[in-house]
Structures are given as C-alpha cells and as structure tokens.
Amino acid sequence: MSENNPGKLLCNPKNLTGVFELITKINRRYEKIQRKNIQNLNLTPSQHMILRQLWESDGRQFKDLAECCECTRPTITGVIDTMESNLLVTRESNPKDRRSLLVKLTDKGKNLKNDTPQLETMVNGCCSGINQEEIETLGQLLQK
Known part of the structure; x- marks a missing residue:
C-alpha cells in the first residue's frame, strides 16, 4: 500500500503480470472483508458465494452453481449438503427436467441477505473512486 494513499495497492499494471498481481491483491482484500463479515453468520466463503448466486436468481441447477x-x-454437492443441513437451502425436482434438481433458498437462507448488506457497503467503499460505467467496463474486460 502506498504511504500517500493507504488504501491504494502498489503494483505496476502496465503489463499482464502487473495486472494479474493487482487482481490477486484485490481478491485477497475482498476475501478478507468477506470472511470478516460472514463469520458471525457461521458461513464459509463458498456458502456465501452460493447464497449470493441464489439471492440473484433462486432455483439454480447444481451445474450452474458449480460454473458460477x-x-x-462434487464440491458444490458437499457445500449444498452442509447448507441443507443448516436449513439454508432445499433441493427440489426441476419441473423442466425431472432428472435434475434445483437448489432453492429457504426462508432462513433468504433472510440472511438482510444480515449481509455491510459487505456490499464495504466493497462499495473500497471502490468509491470508480463510477458505474467504469465498473461495467472493467467487468466486460475481465470477462474476455
């Protein structure tokens, strides 16, 4: 971090190696913020990631969650098993394909969204110098 700007990460993003180093540092910082915010909810980062996917679009197939x-x-199945035993999600038959199951939020899983807005606020605070258009451009560039 820079002495003049303690929140700024030091690296040289003028080449791909520097860009990847910067992405890694940003990811580590995000994971630290995430762990701090979800530890009181007894969630793992993987469980929180799945919950975020389901809050955005409930009733997802295992393969979709694994991809996201x-x-x-098998990893997703293990995480979902734990979440199901903690009454956060259920498995239901897919009405469009009886061979597959959908993961759906329980009321308890839905209500956890109200307990985690602090994470979104902290992440937004870290990116306060970036406008919405720049965030969307960055997202598009990273998805290439």
Missing part, C-alpha cells in the same frame, strides 16, 4: 463458483459438481 468455479468449482466441481
């Missing part, structure tokens, strides 16, 4: 979370189906 960048992990394997």
Whole structure:
C-alpha cells in the first residue's frame, strides 16, 4: 500500500503480470472483508458465494452453481449438503427436467441477505473512486 494513499495497492499494471498481481491483491482484500463479515453468520466463503448466486436468481441447477463458483459438481454437492443441513437451502425436482434438481433458498437462507448488506457497503467503499460505467467496463474486460 502506498504511504500517500493507504488504501491504494502498489503494483505496476502496465503489463499482464502487473495486472494479474493487482487482481490477486484485490481478491485477497475482498476475501478478507468477506470472511470478516460472514463469520458471525457461521458461513464459509463458498456458502456465501452460493447464497449470493441464489439471492440473484433462486432455483439454480447444481451445474450452474458449480460454473458460477468455479468449482466441481462434487464440491458444490458437499457445500449444498452442509447448507441443507443448516436449513439454508432445499433441493427440489426441476419441473423442466425431472432428472435434475434445483437448489432453492429457504426462508432462513433468504433472510440472511438482510444480515449481509455491510459487505456490499464495504466493497462499495473500497471502490468509491470508480463510477458505474467504469465498473461495467472493467467487468466486460475481465470477462474476455
């Protein structure tokens, strides 16, 4: 971090290596903020990531959650097993494909969204110098 700006990460994003180093540092900072905010809710980062996906669009297939979370189906199954035993999610038959199951939020899982706005506020505070258009451009560039 810079002495003049304690929140600013030091690296040289003039080449791809520098950009990847910066992304890694940003990710570590985000994970630290995330862990701090979800520890009181007895959630793991993986569980929180799945909840965020379901808050955005409830009733997701395992393969979709695995893809969004960048992990394997067996890993997602283990996380979902724990979340189901904690009454955060349920598994329901997919009316469009009886061979697959959908992961759906319980009321308890839905209500956790109200307990986590602080994380969004802290992340937004870290990015206060970036406007919405720049955030969208960055997202588009990173998805290429």
